[in-house]
Amino acid sequence: DVKVTQSSRYLVKRTGEKVFLECVQDMDHENMFWYRQDPGLGLRLIYFSYDVKMKEKGDIPEGYSVSREKKERFSLILESASTNQTSMYLCASTLRGTGGWEQYFGPGTRLTVT
Amino acid sequence: DAKTTQPNSMESNEEEPVHLPCNHSTISGTDYIHWYRQLPSQGPEYVIHGLTSNVNNRMASLAIAEDRKSSTLILHRATLRDAAVYYCILRDPLYVDNAGNMLTFGGGTRLMVKP
Numbered sequence: 001d002v003k004v005t006q007s008s009r010y011l012v013k014r015t016g017e018k019v020f021l022e023c024v025q026d027m028d029h030e031n032m033f034w035y036r037q038d039p040g041l042g043l044r045l046i047y048f049s050y051d052v053k054m055k056e057k058g059d060i061p062e063g064y065s066v067s068r069e070k071k072e073r074f075s076l077i078l079e080s081a082s083t084n085q086t087s088m089y090l091c092a093s094t095l096r097g098t099g100g101w102e103q104y105f106g107p108g109t110r111l112t113v114t
Numbered sequence: 115d116a117k118t119t120q121p122n123s124m125e126s127n128e129e130e131p132v133h134l135p136c137n138h139s140t141i142s143g144t145d146y147i148h149w150y151r152q153l154p155s156q157g158p159e160y161v162i163h164g165l166t167s168n169v170n171n172r173m174a175s176l177a178i179a180e181d182r183k184s185s186t187l188i189l190h191r192a193t194l195r196d197a198a199v200y201y202c203i204l205r206d207p208l209y210v211d212n213a214g215n216m217l218t219f220g221g222g223t224r225l226m227v228k229p
């Protein structure tokens with residue numbers, strides 16, 4: 001069974017803390033994505049990566065950074081957490097190119113910044 | 115990206131068929147129609163996709179209008195586990211590069227299934 005796993009389902013952090021969200025996929029997919037999901041706004045892409053050490057900004061990269069040191073792992077970093085980053089964070093992966101019909105999502109991490 | 119329009123919510127009775135509509139009047143000739151769904155407290159999951167012909171898989175059927183300006187996701191017998199938000203998304207594989215694999219999710223349709 002294909003799997004995308006995320007390090008935590010629920011996380012509570014304080015304003016100003018550095019936060020790491022980890023995502024691991026076991027499907028040997030080239031592309032990996034970080035989205036955030038907020039009520040009424042759908043999913044918004046933060047960053048994506050199409051290969052190890054490669055990254056591209058999505059629609060809302062401000063306040064975030066990413067790291068992809070290994071093909072199976074894609075980390076999202078909140079350098080200094082703020083309350084407006086309270087959200088559901090979803091990681092996804094897919095094959096590159098036209099083979100990537102299905103995008104596989106992790107279960108999500110609900111982050112609360114107080 | 116071409117835009118899709120879906121009703122905010124729909125209700126169905128258990129074990130009855132459900133037809134979830136999606137309008138995409140600005141669809142281009144090379145856009146594929148994808149459906150994903152998101153169960154409560156879970157990430158989205160792929161349901162089905164198609165281009166012109168109707169498609170069937172173990173989860174659902176996809177009926178595409180002849181002019182491709184609309185489509186309908188059909189759940190043949192709704193169960194309580196089908197209660198979810200269903201998203202209709204257009205994606206053009208001709209523009210699929212590394213960035214093209216991203217998906218743009220709108221508001222979707224919240225399906226409620228009554229026992």
